[in-house]
Amino acid sequence: MKLSTKGRYGVKAMFDLAQNYGSGPIPLNSIAQRNSISEHYLEQLIAVLRKAGLVKSVRGAQGGYILSKSPEAITIGDIIRVLEGPIAPVDCVSEEEPEPCNNAEFCVTRSIWARVRDSVADVLDSITLADMLEEEKKRRDESYMYYI
Amino acid sequence: MKLSTKGRYGVKAMFDLAQNYGSGPIPLNSIAQRNSISEHYLEQLIAVLRKAGLVKSVRGAQGGYILSKSPEAITIGDIIRVLEGPIAPVDCVSEEEPEPCNNAEFCVTRSIWARVRDSVADVLDSITLADMLEEEKKRRDESYMYYI
DNA sequence: TAGAAAACCTAGTGAAATACTAGGGAATGA
DNA sequence: TCATTCCCTAGTATTTCACTAGGTTTTCTA
Numbered sequence: 632m633k634l635s636t637k638g639r640y641g642v643k644a645m646f647d648l649a650q651n652y653g654s655g656p657i658p659l660n661s662i663a664q665r666n667s668i669s670e671h672y673l674e675q676l677i678a679v680l681r682k683a684g685l686v687k688s689v690r691g692a693q694g695g696y697i698l699s700k701s702p703e704a705i706t707i708g709d710i711i712r713v714l715e716g717p718i719a720p721v722d723c724v725s726e727e728e729p730e731p732c733n734n735a736e737f738c739v740t741r742s743i744w745a746r747v748r749d750s751v752a753d754v755l756d757s758i759t760l761a762d763m764l765e766e767e768k769k770r771r772d773e774s775y776m777y778y779i
Numbered sequence: 780m781k782l783s784t785k786g787r788y789g790v791k792a793m794f795d796l797a798q799n800y801g802s803g804p805i806p807l808n809s810i811a812q813r814n815s816i817s818e819h820y821l822e823q824l825i826a827v828l829r830k831a832g833l834v835k836s837v838r839g840a841q842g843g844y845i846l847s848k849s850p851e852a853i854t855i856g857d858i859i860r861v862l863e864g865p866i867a868p869v870d871c872v873s874e875e876e877p878e879p880c881n882n883a884e885f886c887v888t889r890s891i892w893a894r895v896r897d898s899v900a901d902v903l904d905s906i907t908l909a910d911m912l913e914e915e916k917k918r919r920d921e922s923y924m925y926y927i
Numbered sequence: 928t929a930g931a932a933a934a935c936c937t938a939g940t941g942a943a944a945t946a947c948t949a950g951g952g953a954a955t956g957a
Numbered sequence: 958t959c960a961t962t963c964c965c966t967a968g969t970a971t972t973t974c975a976c977t978a979g980g981t982t983t984t985c986t987a
Contacts, residue, residue: 691955839984
């Protein structure tokens with residue numbers, strides 16, 4: 632039940648782009664540095680995000696990446712599904728084309744995995760990049776208050 | 780975010796033992812056969828469950844395995860934690876001894892993974908083997924009604 | 928009391944995934 | 958033109974997964 636670095640790095644990178652939303656294209660090396668991620672590896676992940684339409688790229692000098700939608704319109708669920716595949720603790724309850732087993736009708740364990748899938752999806756789909764920006768701001772304010 | 784066969788097979792085997800609770804020790808080969816699991820592999824998984832105190836074994840002919848507590852007292856969360864380790868989508872929010880990262884205090888992604896962890900744990904901890912027996916019974920009854 | 932049935936134990940193994948690295952090419956702004 | 962940046966394919970060490978192999982030990986029963 633672990634997320635791989637694909638999902639984790641992907642969310643970090645997308646959040647970084649959200650923080651810089653409106654400042655033109657952000658080069659990948661700066662994202663990689665700020666988040667301590669191998670640039671070459673992140674390149675492969677962002678290629679997947681680009682092909683899925685979550686980010687746009689600008690080539691050449693002063694190029695980089697931009698969110699293709701506003702932070703309010705992108706959920707963590709969107710990012711995770713692109714990088715880790717459909718949300719499902721087991722294949723027989725996959726969100727898309729679940730692998731059928733012989734007695735899916737009566738399998739009691741299956742209904743448990745479906746509940747796990749739904750609760751994970753509910754959490755991830757309810758959080759947008761904008762929510763994260765808000766949360767970040769709140770934390771900074773709190774930390775400021777603390778030091779007064 | 781996938782469960783391995785360890786967790787899946789483990790839950791199936793424990794549910795099988797719950798269905799046979801009160802009938803003395805159940806030999807492993809019968810559990811393996813009923814659930815289409817490699818007996819030798821299941822042996823290794825049930826050894827873990829035994830060492831964790833979830834099942835008791837009876838050696839020798841007519842021996843087998845028994846739940847060490849009643850089905851009401853064993854949750855799916857108990858089984859999953861024993862076979863898959865602490866519930867956590869990433870190590871920094873592990874239920875036991877989370878790996879600290881340099882800025883855990885301010886990491887916004889971290890709080891997302893904590894919410895995922897909690898929602899999964901809530902589901903798994905809320906379901907006992909007795910609940911599964913109930914659900915199984917309900918399904919059988921419904922299927923019986925259908926065929927009248 | 929032999930022997931079958933069962934649990935118990937350690938080690939090996941092929942396949943797949945993970946988390947990268949290597950080494951380029953192609954577009955574009957200054 | 959040339960530095961900067963994205964784009965692409967391929968390779969690779971490590972780890973995990975899902976087993977299999979081949980035993981030993983305990984205990985019931987005939």
